Amino acid sequence: EKAVYAAETTFALPDDNSLIVLVSAAALPGGRAILTFFDITSRVNAENALKGANDKLSLLSQYSVDHLHASVDQIIETVEEADIHANDATTRGYLERIRTLAWNVVRQLFLTESYKDLGALPPVWISVQKSLETARLPSDDGSVSIRCWADRLEVYSDPLFSDVFTHLLENSLWHGGDGVKNIVVTYHETPGGLDLFIKDDGVGIPAGKKHQVFEYDAGKHAGIGLFICRQIVEVTGMTIRETGTEGMGAQFVIHVPPGGYRIEGTTEDAPPLPPSQGLERFTLKHRTGVTVRELVTGEFHLAEALWTDYHNTKGDIRTDRIFAAFSGGEVVSVARCRRHPDGLEVDGVFTPVSQRGHGYANAVVQGLVEACGQEDVLYMHSVWDLTKFYGNFGFVPIEEKELPPTIRERFAWAQGEMEGANVKPMKREPIPV
Numbered sequence: 001e002k003a004v005y006a007a008e009t010t011f012a013l014p015d016d017n018s019l020i021v022l023v024s025a026a027a028l029p030g031g032r033a034i035l036t037f038f039d040i041t042s043r044v045n046a047e048n049a050l051k052g053a054n055d056k057l058s059l060l061s062q063y064s065v066d067h068l069h070a071s072v073d074q075i076i077e078t079v080e081e082a083d084i085h086a087n088d089a090t091t092r093g094y095l096e097r098i099r100t101l102a103w104n105v106v107r108q109l110f111l112t113e114s115y116k117d118l119g120a121l122p123p124v125w126i127s128v129q130k131s132l133e134t135a136r137l138p139s140d141d142g143s144v145s146i147r148c149w150a151d152r153l154e155v156y157s158d159p160l161f162s163d164v165f166t167h168l169l170e171n172s173l174w175h176g177g178d179g180v181k182n183i184v185v186t187y188h189e190t191p192g193g194l195d196l197f198i199k200d201d202g203v204g205i206p207a208g209k210k211h212q213v214f215e216y217d218a219g220k221h222a223g224i225g226l227f228i229c230r231q232i233v234e235v236t237g238m239t240i241r242e243t244g245t246e247g248m249g250a251q252f253v254i255h256v257p258p259g260g261y262r263i264e265g266t267t268e269d270a271p272p273l274p275p276s277q278g279l280e281r282f283t284l285k286h287r288t289g290v291t292v293r294e295l296v297t298g299e300f301h302l303a304e305a306l307w308t309d310y311h312n313t314k315g316d317i318r319t320d321r322i323f324a325a326f327s328g329g330e331v332v333s334v335a336r337c338r339r340h341p342d343g344l345e346v347d348g349v350f351t352p353v354s355q356r357g358h359g360y361a362n363a364v365v366q367g368l369v370e371a372c373g374q375e376d377v378l379y380m381h382s383v384w385d386l387t388k389f390y391g392n393f394g395f396v397p398i399e400e401k402e403l404p405p406t407i408r409e410r411f412a413w414a415q416g417e418m419e420g421a422n423v424k425p426m427k428r429e430p431i432p433v
Helices: 041-085 089-114 128-134 161-177 221-232 295-306 360-372 384-391 406-412
Strands: 002-010 018-028 031-038 123-127 145-148 153-157 181-192 195-200 238-243 251-256 259-262 291-294 320-327 330-340 344-352 378-383 423-427
Touching: 002 344, 041 089, 089 123, 089 221, 123 128, 128 145, 128 153, 128 161, 128 181, 128 221, 145 291, 153 161, 161 181, 161 195, 181 238, 181 360, 195 384, 221 238, 251 423, 295 320, 295 344, 295 378, 330 360, 344 360, 344 406, 378 406, 384 423
Parallel strands: 145 181, 344 378
Antiparallel strands: 002 018, 018 031, 123 153, 153 259, 181 195, 195 251, 238 251, 291 320, 320 330, 330 344, 378 423
16 A cells, blocks of 8 residues: 556557556555556667667777787886896886886776776665675784674665775775784764774874875875775765874774665664674674674574563664674673664673673673774763773763763653662763774
């Protein structure tokens, strides 16, 4: 009911010609229906002609690229051979200039071949987590921890979006210096959309070069990579900038406009996503031996099973982000970050009695804070005995009146006497982990 159904069909005409028609149908009260027939023959013919022209242009472009490759290879080989026989610095200088120009052509061919399909296919909803999983990453010795806290996030983007992660992670791993130990992917909703962060703890980018790194001529291969990142995200109205601090690490921010992202389960048009299986490379690996990641909505029951002994707490897929620590495939500790109209509240931190004493709560709170607390203020109601524990993660005691109204309402029954109820409000400012 109230739905409109449409389909394309072909009508044969008496003169042996045909019409391509878009037929739409909608139900009316009383068991009636309304049918609409719209002649789209000209549009379809124009689309087919355009596709044919594009196919021919693509074929011509491929021929050109192949011939250029062969020519450039011959130029470079000739230069190398001539360099062997050159006897003076002037000649070698000319050869070096020719070599540089040849490699410039190679860079242009790299762009042409790799991204000839950019914008050619319609945008699609793409899982940020899956994009990271399919990115082509340089091999490393495992000394760099890559953690992604965007398990439930999708963006509307060109199908080449995974290449953005390829180039951004390459930038961190190749140019961040020996000090790079952590690369973290998080996101933060804003009144103007959503910001997706990719940050590392390397040497960072000098302030004077921040606006240049996305230009085509910014550098060698890295310059091309960041240039490509900007081209890909801009297809659907996203933007990218670098906001890190030199000496503390690079931070790339992809801004997604309203309507260009969805968080699984929070709206009707955001369908459930499957959990990541066997991909622990992008989870938090804690010193206690557990791994920590965010649960997708289809896994909320895992947390609720533990919460049976914690006030029988239930998760709300529209407002909650739930984090779990896993040991041997079993959930051993959970924590929740709930979005209220006026702030974020941390609660539901719980470890079953049989699993206590191993530091699992430390692990799951560390994961939650890293995922939710780098750009947002976090509030919580802590029992007095645990204020020191939460203080280790940057939480400080505050007065009850400092809590946002909707978060304070949860303890309205205390009638302003939270201390008498063994509860202490706490707050954590958005500082990097």
